[in-house]
Amino acid sequence: MEKQRTPDGGPLRRIVIVGGGTAGWMTAAPLGQLMARVDPKARCEIVLIESPDIGTVGVGEATLPTIRFYNRTLDLDNAEFIRKTQATFKLGIEFKDWGHLGNRFFHGFGEFGPAIQNRSSVMHWLRLRSMGGMDSHEHWSTATVMALRNRFVPPDGDAPSAANAYSYAFHFDAGLYAAYLRDYAMARGVSREEGTIVDVSVRPGDGFVTAVTLDDGRRIEGDLFIDCSGFRALLIEGVCKAGYHDWTHWLPCDSAQAVPCDKTAPLTPYTTSTARSAGWQWRIPLQHRTGNGHVYCSGYTSDDEAGRVLLQNLDGPALGEPRQLRFKTGMRRKTWDRNVVAIGLSSGFVEPLESTSIQLIMDGVGRLIELFPDKRCDRHLANEYNRRMAQQYESIRDFIVLHYKLTARDDSEFWRYCSGMSIPDTLNHQIELFRRSGRVTILDPDGFAEPSWVSLLLGLDCWPQRLDPLLQQVDERALRTHFERLRQAISQTVDGMPDHGAFIDRYVRAEPLQRARP
Template sequence: MNPDTSAIRRIVIVGGGSAGWMCAAPLAQVFGSTPGGPANPVGCEIVLIESADIGTVGVGEATLPSIRAYNDALGLDNADFMRRTQASFKLGIEFKDWGYVGNRFFHGFGGFGPAIVNRSSVAHWLRLAREGGMASHEEWSVATMMARHNRFAPPEAGPPSAANAFSYAFHFDAGLYAAYLRDYAVARGVQREEGTIVDVSVRPGDGFVTAVTLADGRRIAGDLFIDCSGFRALLIEGVCRAGYHDWTHWLPCDSAQAVPCEKVQPLTPYTTSTAHSAGWQWRIPLQHRTGNGHVYSSAHISDEDASRVLMSHLDGAPQGEPRQLRFKTGLRRKVWDRNVVAVGLSSGFLEPLESTSLSLVIHGISALVELFPDRRCEPHLVDEYNRRMTRQYESIRDFIILHYKLTHRDDSAFWRYCRGMSIPDTLAHQIDTFRRNGRVVILDRDSFGEDSWYSLFLGLGLQPEGLDPLLRQVDAAPLRAHFQRLHAAIAKTVEGMPDHAAYLARMVATRGA
């Protein structure tokens, strides 16, 4: 087949919101035209269809550090981005009442210091802690200490030091972020069509989608369709019947209520997750308000009681009534089927406990660009995409299950269920390996890393029975002196950093070039 005739000439994105425009923006960068520059030489159109009559979920306001690489790849100006999305900085997540009532720990972005003899710094900390005289492992996490003191400054360039041994992400208004990326994409040639899809045409024989028809009669044809229609999964399930892996046995929360409230001081550079009797509550601080939500199991608490729990734990005056959401945790059996690729909530759902929603969108569209097909959508590309996304979803799934499974709580039926439930073999292996000798097994290098697993294992109170024998090869006295130097350097560095709110105010007051 002639490559010219087999090339993708039109990509149709079904659905707007964060997922739709996060797909459109990088595709516009690849196939679009620079504002004021020459026309697109590739000859591939990008059309996004969205309807004002169909709302978006819009609760994905907390992110992972991958959002920075995404923004940087688009060439976004940081100050402009933070102004227009009402963003704040995020150094990690504070967990309250997970593990047991009164428990409090932090999952910070970045490590706990440089590796020693090819072993994690935390592994060596475990050894010294057993011998006594060591502060909490969290005091060797720069991000955690910054969050504890409400400090922020971006990592400094230069050789490794306490001033750059951390990472960060953002909190932002998801609706404003979608609008920001819409302006970016449209300026680079993406065609936005307003309307509701009422019919889908497929090709006889192989079932490839050929066009969608809008309520006003317009017919929009395409070669590759990206389903960003959210929980409706209009194409991937409604047309392709891709199927769904239901994970509610392991993650029983199936409902959420979300409500913003007035902001309060201080403006904290972290997300807060507080466990309740039948789920947990998020708190996401933005410049103009605070986002809140209660994720819960409807089998263990009524919607009315869940609403009362949410509203009684706000730290500012509510701005409206809670908005109800329903979901089923799981993953499409095929995220890419024929010429339809599902990205965002249409591909699957994992509760936002570790802020993975937008990160999965980024990985989804990045993998699509890397494996970009021609009109045939050859099976080997489809299979590789599905393999990557399945592996990542399952790895994140296990990381989230870990929060529930390692609980010592028995104060409600919900927590007793979580303690006793069976778990995936992959996670059981990871827990058993850590319990035996403090080793962390990473099954997906594109997901959470070793230090994140250490944060959860130790934060939830799991202590290993034994230790890696290689750790004993390091002399304890100089090792302890090394940890003391790091501890002092971190404390001094954090003390010299500005207040988070003050740094943010100065940044958004600047103007991009």
């Protein structure tokens, strides 16, 4: 029997990124920065192939606070980035009609006050609430109070205070962001090839991809191929047949329509998610327009009806016709297979309810750099990459499923399905632990933190039946005094902040675009 050939070792000499858009250029930028610092004799060439005939999805315009660390790693000028991408600031997400009609709650970025005797502030708040006389926990979230008053300044100071007890992210035009990173990457040596891939060559024996051929006959060879081809998954599925974990039984939405509209005042520093009869609608305010979309399940409503609901609930005139999107929630069984790594939509898709798509791109390229291979693409590196990506995907999946499962809505067949559906054992454990003890467990250290889970659990009316008995060690009167002082400090601090729109106009206002991007 012939022994399978082991790929030759040695450093990578060329990385080929298949696909542009947000995923492609967010991958190319840090790789270009990394290689620009390497000795030219040992430098790895980076080539990105982008087809002018294939559009990008472009629904991921809201982000999580970690986008700031990605930008900082690239040494981007924050003010320039905001102006170039028509960005605004994001303090969290406002949820409307989730859980029950008329419900409203906020998922803010930040804590609900400092821990007390090694127990979270919320646990102590729950104890006081059970005794009566406590307002909503949202009064102790600086980000939430800021958002509801349309105020914004970046956190200030090093000593813990209400002036820095919050974080923030951005809303931006994903197309403009990709173009901004394209210029950044190409300035650091990344080359761009325009064309459509019509053939893929693989090495006999081990199935490693060796080259791709473009429609004009050019053949581009490489040692490592990064699949940023979106839902097409040209290499990871088309060539490697990595397989797919289908999660539509937990996340049944399979369609979306997206359309921008004229911007309206006030310029809110948060995303809005409004539950509809067969899904939900997003609203993302940018400097030059407002992004909107309707995510829905085609089994419970028609495309025409979904489009009507979307257009009927815009703040201003639509800037074009809604763009139709189809998807299947889930993830690849392997996101790194042989010498192919999938990043972005080619690796999987969890609907944009909590703005995780760009987060998964950042973490995908970050882990690739951390586990950077040589030409052999050792399978143990790939296994570790796949383990960590799977853990993150599953944690995000559970957090999104939580939004649907904890509903009391019975006004439509869709919501009746969601309330009655089975859920992953991991999520069931997290819900029941909180319901029975008020404790939150975090299964993925890189996933959503305790305050985020608390915001959703309480916002969806999941209340603990019992509390940690050690909470009784804190004097009730002293505890109430502490919470009242903290609430006043937050309120007074936010009162002194400028309006979100005024802050942007003063410091980071972008030049008007001639035409709003669809």
